[in-house]
Amino acid sequence: MKAAVHERFGPPGVVGVVEVPVPVPGVNDVLIKVLATTVTSAECNMRQGKPVWGRVILGFRRPRKRLRTLGLEVAGVVEAVGAGVQRFAPGDEVFGFTGFAVGGHAEYLRMPATGSLAPKPVGLSFEQAAAAVDGATTALFFLRDKVGVRPGQRVLINGASGSIGTYAVQLAKHLGAEVVGVCGPNNVELVKSLGADEVIDYTERDFTADHGRYDVIFDAVAKSSFPKSRRALRPGGKYVPTTGFDNNFWALWTMVRGGPKVVIGMSVNKNGTLPVIKDLLESGTLRVVIDRTYPLDQIADAYRHVDTGHKRGNVVITVGSPA
Template sequence: MKAVRYTRYGPPEVLGIHQVDRPVPRADEVLVEVRATTVTSAETLMRQGRPWWGRLIIGFTRPRRKWRRLGLELAGTVAAVGANVRRFAPGDEVFGFTGFGVGACAQYICLPETASVQHKPTGVDFEQAAAAVDGASTALYFLRDLARVRRGQHVLVNGASGSIGTYAVQLAEYFGAEVTAVCSARNADLVRELGADWVIDYQKEDFTDHHNTYDVIFDTVTACSFNRCRRALTSHGCYLPTTGLTNWLLAAATALRGGRTVKAGMSVHKREALLFLKDLIESDRLRIVVDRNYPMDRIVDAHRYVGLGHKVGNVTVTIAH
């Protein structure tokens, strides 16, 4: 089978399509014929060996063998199941998240039956389904599980036109919050269509300089900091960063102190979230935004585009068979 691999850190050109053995599912595993995956900003950083502390896991001078694969989100068809699998059967259309296993940018992948995989939402194609996994489930985790957003609150989403941000705007609106979106002017109409009540053009204004205060500031691109956002938070507001070791320390410190807090975390187990999102998609309550689609043999171009930092929503990759 064909799979995307890289053996050294560097620009998109370090990626290549290799012929590798097709995996065989164990008793508790599902073999998925991958039809679509995505390219995330996180993967472009992994490919470069960034941030530096991430090399403690991936490899110091070059990626360890396990981490030479890419692809976190997937949609496809179950090709075979192990003897003990009960949740899925051959022919089932599924979508899901590989977690720390990566490797979805390939024609086939084996995943445990207990992995973050659910039956694909009806009414969407494989590319859309793959794009409805990590960004949407991450937004759900931060807004519902960490911040506990509820009706009447005021939520600001920084990076509102990105993969996490487009879902965050919709989910905050779904939970009944008043939503302020921060993005460039060219994406203002899009985020309004997704449910934003107010839009701030970050190229012209600094939302922390406004007189408005927010119950939740969701920094989906971690382009700001708790220090800067404190003045824009209500007295018991919370700042939600998606990355940063310092923010984990701040989360512990502010939890003890009370008042304005940082809430940091990581959403890896997504099975329940995917079921929740599947229901929203099938009831037309969640829109999937896809910026561009590339075939797998143009994976270098896909990484180059995502690396520019200007994608709107998601970038998907079609896996041909």
């Protein structure tokens, strides 16, 4: 089978498509024929071996063998199942998240049947389904489960035009909040179309100067910080970053001290959120935003585009066809 592999850390050119053996499912595994996957900022960092402390997991001098094929989000068809699997059957259309095992940038993927996997939303293409996995479930995890966004609250989404931010705008609105999106000038109309009540062009206005205006600041792109953002929070407000090692310190610090809080977490097991996202997609409540689509053979170009930091929504990789 074809798989995108990087043997060393570095720029997009280190990724090449090669032939590797098809994985064999174990007794409790499923083998998925991957039809679509994505390239995200997270994978761009992993490809570069960033952050440096992450090399404890990724590999110190070069990527660990099992992490040389990246790919977190997938959609496809179950090709085979192990003898102990009852949750899925061959022919099932699925979408899911590979987690720390990665491996989605390939024609076939082996996953535990208990992994973050669910039936593909009816009416969506495989490309749309793959693009609706991590961004949507991460936004739901933080906004609903970690901070409990509710009607009447004022929620700011920093990075509102990205893969997490586009879903965060829609989900915060769905939860009843008044939503303010922050993005660049080229994406203002997109963010408005997703339901934002107000959109801030960060080249013209600094949201951190909005003293005491927000109940929640959801930073989907790690372009701000708690020290900068805290003055924009209302008393009891919450700053919610999706990444950033230093936020562990701020979470502990604000737990001890009074005032606004930093809320952190990791959205890895998505079995509780994927079915919710599936229903919201099928009902038309959530919209999938796809910037560009590339075939697997051009995945290095996809990495180059994501590396620019200016993608809108999601960048999708087509891998195969259902037949």
